[in-house]
Amino acid sequence: MQTVDLLLAPRWLVPIEPSGVVLDDHALVVDAGRIVAVLPRAEAQMRYAPRQTVELPTHALMPGLVNLHTHAAMSLLRGIADDLPLMEWLQNHIWPAEGAHLSLPFCEDGVRLAFAEMIRSGTTCVNDMYMFPEATVNVAREAGLRATVGLVVFDFPTPWGAGPDEYIHKGLELHDQLRGEPLIRTIFAPHAPYTVSDAPLRKIREYANELGIGIHMHVHETAHEVETGAGGKRPWTRLRELELLGPDFIAVHMTQLTDDEIAEAAQYGVHIAHCPESNLKLASGFCPVGKLQRAGVNVGIGTDGASSNNDLDMLGELRTAALLAKAVASDAGALSAPAALHAATLAGARALNLDSEIGSLVVGKSADCIAVDLSAAATQPIYNVLSQLVYAASRDQISDVFVAGKPLLRDGALTTLDVDAAIARAGEWRNKIRPGATA
Template identity: 75%
Template structure:
C-alpha cells in the first residue's frame, strides 16, 4: 500500500471538472499538499494507507472558493456609509475615512478580520486590491491562505505612495520581495480609468508583459462613470483601454455593468476575464452585468464580493446565489447561469482569471489540495435531490466545516486553525471606537 498524508471521504465529491459532475462514495487522496487521486472509496482504501482520514458522511467536498475581487482591509469600514450611490459613497465617505485612518496597522487588522471571515465562508484564494499591499501579503502568509496581492496604482497621493510612479515603484519592490512565496502572488491593480491616467497605464502594461503578471481594474462600473469619460474625452473607458493595449488574457475587468454588444464581443476577442460582483453592484445601484451575454460570447466570468464597505459581507456563497438569480432576471431566461455554472465561476472561473487554473479551481490529480467541505445535513439543505443546486440555492457559508490550502487545514470542524479570530474581532472594535468615537 502507498502511504499518503490524507484520505478525504465525503458523501459527495464535486470536482468541477468534468463540468456538472457529482461523485458519490469517492475519496480525495492528498499527499505533500497535492491531490494524488480521486477514486472510489473502496479502491482508495485498498491502494492507500493514510496517516489521517477525514470522514465527512453528510458533506459535499469541492474546490476552495476563489474571491476574485475584494478590498480586504475595508472590512474595518463595514457599514460606515450605506445606501448611497457610488460616487457619493466614494468621494464623501470612503476617501475621507481612508485619508484619516489608512496605515499599515489598519490594513493588517482589516485584512486579518477579512481573511478570518472569508476562510470561514469557504474562500481559500483571495484577489485583493488595496493600499499597503505588503500588509495584506503579510496577513495572507500568516493565515496560510492563497492570495493574489494587488499592486495598487492611482494618480493621487495616499499614505502608501505620493505619485503614480511611486505606486508602481513600490509595487515592483513588493513583487520582488514576494516572488519566492509559494502561496502569494502579485497582480497590477490600477484602480479605475477615472483615477489612473495614460502614462501610468502604459508603464503597467509594459511591466506586466515583462514580469508575466496580470492586471486587475474596475471598468465600466456605473453609467455615470462612462458618461463622465465620454464628456471629458469623447471616448468610453473601454475604448481608451483598448487603444492603450491594456486589454488581454491577463486582464481582469471588475464590474462591467455598462456594456454594448460590440464591447462584449471585444472582451471575448481579447480574452479578458470579468470579475462579477453582483451584491455590491445591486447595493450601490451600479447596474447589471450582462452575464448571460458575456458567457454566450465566450468570456470567462469569475465572482468577487467587492469590499465589506460596499457589500457588506464577504460571502461568496451569497454571491453565487445572487449571481445565478440575477443573471436569469436580466436575461429573462431561467436557464441562464445554472447552478453548475455558478459554482464554476466561484472556483475554476476565478482560478482561470488569476492564471492559477493549472494549480487550483478543480479537484484533479496533480493540482494543489485546496478544498472545502460543506455540511448539507441542516434543515435548510434537506432533502438532497441535486447537490449542485443545494450548494448554490440553499446552502449558507456557515455550513462550511473545513477548509484546506495546499493540504493544510485552515478551518477544522468550524474552528480557525491559523488566525486568532477573537483577537481580530477585538481589534475591529478598537478601530470602530477610533473611527467613529
C-alpha cells in the same frame, strides 16, 4: 500500500471538472499538499495508507472558492456609509475615512478580520486590491490563505504613496520580494479609468508584459463613469487604445456594456470579475453575465469590499449571481447551478492564471478544497447536490477548509487565525473611526 498524508472521505465529491459531475462515496487522496488520486473510497482504502483520514459522511467536498475581487482591509469600514451611490460613497465618506486612518496597522487588522470571515465562508484564494499590499501579504502568510496581491496605482496621493511613480516603484519592489512564494502572487491594480491617467497605464502595460503578471482594474462600474470618460471616450475604448486589454486583464464590475464591447471582451480574452451584491447595493447596474458567457467570455465572481457588500460570503455571492443572471437575461437557465459553481472556482482560477493549480479537484492540482455539510434542514431533502450548494446551502454549513492540504478550518473552527483578537481590534478601530471620535 502507499503512505500518504491525508484522505478526505465525503458523501459527495464535486470536482467541477467535468462540469456537472457529482461523485458518490469517492475519496480525495492528498500527499505533500497535492491531489494524488480521486477514486471510490473502497479502492482508496485498499491502495493508500493515510496518516490522517477526515470523515465527512454528510458533506459535499468541492474546490475552494476563488474571490476574484475584494478590498480586504476595508472590512474595518463595514457599514460606515450605507445606502449611497458610488461616487458619493467614495468621495464623501470612504476616501476621507481612509485619509484620516489608513496605515499598515489599519490594513493588517482589516485584512485579518476579512480573512477570518472569508475562510469561514469557504474562500481559499483571494484577489485583493488595496493600499499597503504588504499587509495582505503578511496576513495571508499568517493565515495560510492563497492570495494574489494587487499593486495599486492612483494618480493622486494616499497614505501609501505620493503618486503613480511611487506606487509603481513600491509595487515592483514588493513583486521582487515575493519571488518563490508558494501561495502568494502579484497583479497590477490600477484603480479605475477615472483615477489613473494614460502615462501610468502605459507603464503598467509595459511592466506587465515584461514580468508576466496580470492587470486588475475597475471598469464600467457605473453609467456616470462611462458618460464622463476622459476625452469624451468610453473607458473601454480608451483602455483598448492603450493596449491594456488582453488575456491577462481582469475587468471588475462591467455593468455598462454594448454588444460590440462584449464581442471585444471575447476577442481580447479579457476576464470579468462579477460582483453582483456590491453592484446591487450601490445601484451601479447589472453585469450582463448571460450575454458575456454566450460570447465566450470568462466570468468569475468577487465579493468586492465589506464596505460596499457588506459581507465577504462567496457562497452567498454565487447564489446572488445565479439568481440575478436569470432576471437580467429573462432566462431561468442563465448561470445554472453548475455554471455558478464553475464561475466561483475554476473561472476565477483561470482569470488569475492559476487554473493549472487550483479551481477543480483533479489529480496533480493543489488540494485547495472545502467541505459543506448538507445534513441541515435547510438543505434537505437532497435531489440534486449542485442545486443544494447553490440555492440552499449557507456559509454556516462549511465545516472544513484546506489550502494545499493544510487545514485552515476544522469542524467549524479556525486553525490559523485568532478570530476573537481580530474582532477586538476591529472594535478598537470603530471607536477611532466612528463619527465624533477624536484622535
